Amino acid sequence: MRVNACFLVSDPLEVWAALKSGEPWNRVKSNDSQPLTDAYLHAQLSAKFDWATGVYKQMSGYVHLSRPHLESTVEGEDFLGMIIHQGPAGARVTDRDSTENAQLFIKVTKALLSLCEEYATNR
Amino acid sequence: VQTQATLNKMDSEGAQNLMNNVLQTYVLPEAERRRNEGIPVDGDIWAAQVLFESNKTGPRIRLNSEVRLVAQAVGSTEVKDYVELYNSGCRAFGSVQLVPDESNVRHMSLYQIGVTSHWHILFNLAEQETRSGDPEGQIAFDAGYQESTPTELEALYAEHDRIAELVLAINSPTPEAPIETVMAVALQRSRHLVQAYVSLLQAKNLSAPVHLFACNLIR
Numbered sequence: 001m002r003v004n005a006c007f008l009v010s011d012p013l014e015v016w017a018a019l020k021s022g023e024p025w026n027r028v029k030s031n032d033s034q035p036l037t038d039a040y041l042h043a044q045l046s047a048k049f050d051w052a053t054g055v056y057k058q059m060s061g062y063v064h065l066s067r068p069h070l071e072s073t074v075e076g077e078d079f080l081g082m083i084i085h086q087g088p089a090g091a092r093v094t095d096r097d098s099t100e101n102a103q104l105f106i107k108v109t110k111a112l113l114s115l116c117e118e119y120a121t122n123r
Numbered sequence: 124v125q126t127q128a129t130l131n132k133m134d135s136e137g138a139q140n141l142m143n144n145v146l147q148t149y150v151l152p153e154a155e156r157r158r159n160e161g162i163p164v165d166g167d168i169w170a171a172q173v174l175f176e177s178n179k180t181g182p183r184i185r186l187n188s189e190v191r192l193v194a195q196a197v198g199s200t201e202v203k204d205y206v207e208l209y210n211s212g213c214r215a216f217g218s219v220q221l222v223p224d225e226s227n228v229r230h231m232s233l234y235q236i237g238v239t240s241h242w243h244i245l246f247n248l249a250e251q252e253t254r255s256g257d258p259e260g261q262i263a264f265d266a267g268y269q270e271s272t273p274t275e276l277e278a279l280y281a282e283h284d285r286i287a288e289l290v291l292a293i294n295s296p297t298p299e300a301p302i303e304t305v306m307a308v309a310l311q312r313s314r315h316l317v318q319a320y321v322s323l324l325q326a327k328n329l330s331a332p333v334h335l336f337a338c339n340l341i342r
Contacts, residue, residue: 003309006302016301019308102276102320109279112313113286116306120289 001041001056003115008036008044049111055104062101072097142244145231149173153184169209175229175248192234192245194219205234212318214280219245276321283314 002019006012008030015036018025026035034040038056045052061068072092075083085092150171154164164186172185172192185191192205197215205219216236221228231246287310290303 003306006305012301012305015305019305098323105316105320106275106279109313109317112309113279113282116286116290116310119302119306120286120293123293123295 001038001045001052003112004045004048005030005036005041008041045111048115051107052111055107059104059108068097138244142233142242145171145173145233145244149182149184149231150186150233153186157186170205170234171232173231190232190234191222191225192219192232193222209235212322214277215284219243221245221247276317280314280317280321283310283317286310287314 002015002025005025005028006015009015009028010031014028015025017023018028018036025041026037028036030036030040030044042053042056045056060066070077073085075085150168150173153171154168157163166187168186170187170190170192172190174183174185176183188206188210190206193202194205194208195202195217196208196213197217199217205216208216214235216234219232219234219236220226221230221232229248231244231248233242233244236243287307290306290310293303295303
């Protein structure tokens with residue numbers, strides 16, 4: 001998303017400055033005067049990869065506290081009889097979860113490589 | 124035993140034949156022996172050492188983590204244990220040598236140097252007393268041996284190198300330069316993530332399922 005942002009602004013140095021300073025990227029404006037929020041960026045990336053918004057939402061679920069974390073921690077979602085697991089990282093992450101996560105990751109990585117290759121070969 | 128002169132002229136086809144001979148004669152029978160004894164090699168063979176010891180009836184064979192080699196990762200000047208580097212996810216080696224205390228042994232060592240199962244052979248078949256002491260007897264040949272198709276993640280890892288080279292070769296003036304720099308940062312971060320995923324999935328023994336899933340995904 002953020003690599004693609006380089007092509008959404010009039011001056012890529014602004015993106016570079018945000019990356020260098022650690023400032024929020026939404027302070028940078030796109031060519032159409034939109035702040036570079038995550039929502040804007042994944043919507044723009046979806047123009048190149050139609051799965052981008054869906055994958056963004058799924059992968060955000062692995063980062064922000066959300067359902068996948070609940071499922072790996074809690075058995076029984078009603079408080080009565082609920083079992084809460086604490087222990088080694090990934091102990092209750094199923095192979096299916098890991099595989100699904102890897103599939104998403106492979107998809108995103110291929111998109112990054114594709115963006116970079118397209119830029120490099122067209123320069 | 125071939126002469127030194129012959130060995131120095133060995134081409135890649137010769138190296139590959141040598142590699143196959145060592146595999147068929149020593150490595151695969153040893154793996155089979157271990158399997159029959161109920162102590163199979165865990166996973167694919169990614170390194171092997173055949174040690175020819177004069178006081179033994181037959182050669183001693185080390186497989187995978189048993190090999191004793193030191194190596195430098197590409198881009199690093201630090202010499203580290205090859206097995207440690209390999210187990211930490213390193214798949215790009217600039218040089219590989221015997222450990223110092225075994226520098227005079229007669230051996231044939233096979234090891235991978237890249238993510239695409241590219242093999243090198245390092246060997247020394249000269250008797251200790253006939254050598255001058257220099258490391259000339261240790262010659263590494265590029266066998267180019269492809270043991271197996273790399274997994275999807277391993278292939279992605281290699282793709283990072285290819286595309287990073289394309290991006291870094293542009294060397295364009297400002298204002299395009301920031302794009303290339305942002306891409307270089309993203310590629311490096313992505314490479315680290317691929318490395319982490321490979322380790323994670325190997326730890327969970329999921330390399331094969333992921334490979335299959337990924338293939339289906341691409342289709």
